[in-house]
Amino acid sequence: MELPVFLFASLREAAGARTLTVSLPEDASVAALRTRLGETHPALAPLLARAAVAVNQEYADDTQRLSPGDEVALIPPVSGGVECT
Amino acid sequence: MYLITPEPLDALALMEAVRVDAAGAVSLFAGVVRNENLDRSVHYLEYDAYPPMAERKMAEIGEAVRARWPVTGVAMAHRTGRLAIGEASVIIAVSAPHRADAIEACHYAIDRLKQTVPVWKKEVFVGGEEWLEGVSPAEAEASMLRPG
Numbered sequence: 001m002e003l004p005v006f007l008f009a010s011l012r013e014a015a016g017a018r019t020l021t022v023s024l025p026e027d028a029s030v031a032a033l034r035t036r037l038g039e040t041h042p043a044l045a046p047l048l049a050r051a052a053v054a055v056n057q058e059y060a061d062d063t064q065r066l067s068p069g070d071e072v073a074l075i076p077p078v079s080g081g082v083e084c085t
Numbered sequence: 086m087y088l089i090t091p092e093p094l095d096a097l098a099l100m101e102a103v104r105v106d107a108a109g110a111v112s113l114f115a116g117v118v119r120n121e122n123l124d125r126s127v128h129y130l131e132y133d134a135y136p137p138m139a140e141r142k143m144a145e146i147g148e149a150v151r152a153r154w155p156v157t158g159v160a161m162a163h164r165t166g167r168l169a170i171g172e173a174s175v176i177i178a179v180s181a182p183h184r185a186d187a188i189e190a191c192h193y194a195i196d197r198l199k200q201t202v203p204v205w206k207k208e209v210f211v212g213g214e215e216w217l218e219g220v221s222p223a224e225a226e227a228s229m230l231r232p233g
Contacts, residue, residue, distance in 0.1 A: 008134070009205035057137055073203075078199070079205050
């Protein structure tokens, strides 16, 4: 299956794009998606470890299975208001 | 009302969105771009967001606030794009019959928003730029679900 993956912030800049398409077998896990992305987009690999994955707009753990039509996003650590003093 | 927008935020509209006749208090928080961070002089900030998930997460915070305090209204708006020093990036309005609840609930809401809502800021400062990183949002969310 072909899944769109939305990118944000540092990941978007590293990829040079807002979305990527990832090819995976149906029922692949989120962990498999991470691995595949690291292979197809090596520039993203160091940033992937710190990113959460959201599936259909909910945070997903690495064991979650993916289906055709799922909306996937990579979520870097959020910084709406990092307290820096 | 939960909104991600590139447009300048309207504090009065957010206050009016939560005002009801039973509310004696409207507590308002505005996050504003500051001129200095980590001893760096800031030129401007750029905000990125995942709007549908951000609005969903803001609504969840609103539900948590309503479950914990007797509030009559919650509204949040976060802006995206380039913001200059002094511009508001986020505004939260909470109404309640009495001010202690409105103030506490508003404080909780902005603290939670900064942990779980998928919004990111890039700081452009004298000498460089950097996407600021906070806690992993999945961890922050898990900490909310744990009892106690």
